[in-house]
Amino acid sequence: MIETKQFVAIGLVIALIIGVTAVFLASGDPDGLESTALVVQDAKSLTGPSPEDADVEAIGAGTFEYAAPLPDYSIGEGGGKVGEIVAIVLGTILALLIVFGVGRAVAASKH
Structure with a gap:
């Protein structure tokens, strides 16, 4: 059976792969x-x-x-694709941390 930490790690990797790939496939x-x-x-x-x-x-x-903070999924003017990739990675990790924090807070409040 897959452990929770492994499940989260695999999900994060999949989300990052989709996000980075989307930078090159997204419409302008x-x-x-x-x-x-x-x-x-x-x-x-x-x-x-x-x-x-x-x-x-x-x-x-x-x-x-x-x-x-990350306008149009990029970092600064002229950041190009690298700026977009950094923005996607930072946004994905930040969203994961927020969800993880809220989940911890809800779990702590139930005990």
């Missing part, structure tokens, strides 16, 4: 969520141009701003 076009939001607001038709081509203001533009 904006994601579907952004486009769908514009369709729902009637700011764009379903078959219309992309948000960059539509000259449409994004949802909540000008009302809330923040600096993303």
Whole structure:
């Protein structure tokens, strides 16, 4: 039977392989969520141009701003694919640590 630590390690390796591979396979076009939001607001038709081509203001533009720690899944300007890979690896490990911490806190609260 597979141990819990082995299961987590194998899952982490698989997640990192998928994440690193996705860097090379991902589309450069904006994601579907952004486009769908514009369709729902009637700011764009379903078959219309992309948000960059539509000259449409994004949802909540000008009302809330923040600096993303890893914007567009990359590190800094001009980081290229290496920056994207580092961002994916850091994000995956950070997500694992957060989930692990929350799981520990919930388990401790039940005892």
